[in-house]
Amino acid sequence: MNNPAVLIAATLVLAGGTFAFRLAGPYLRSRITFPPRAEKLMETSAVVLLASLVAVAALTEGHGPAGVARPAGVLAAGLLAWRKVPFLAVVLSAAAVTAVLRLLGVP
Structure with a gap:
């Protein structure tokens, strides 16, 4: 892939x-309808996908477990977000919990 023309074309x-995919959404929204059950399943699948990404990012590091400090920070953030604490406070609290645990020697 040393040819600049191929790289530019790609x-x-x-x-x-x-651009076509992004344009297709609003354009096809009024033309394609899904049954209510399918719409509910798509909404649920989006939540499940995001939850699984959070779980993988929180619980693993490389090819092994992440230890205890990072999941504890994510848990603290989840609890604060559930309590509807402002986003900045959630992020700072999660970072503080993780940092304090690592400072205390918890992996």
Whole structure:
């Protein structure tokens, strides 16, 4: 892939495809309808996907477990977000919990 023309062409094709996908959503929204059950399943699947990404990011590091400090920080953030604490306080609290635990020697 040392040819600059191929790289530019690939970039333009990917940019065009991305633009087409983003344009298709609003354009097709009024033309395609899903049954209520399918819409509910899509909403639920989005939540499950995000929860699984959070779990993987919180509980693993590389090819092994992340230890205790990081999941404790994520748990603290989850509890504060559930209590509707402002976002900045949630992030700072999660960082503080993780930092304090690591300072105390908890992996």
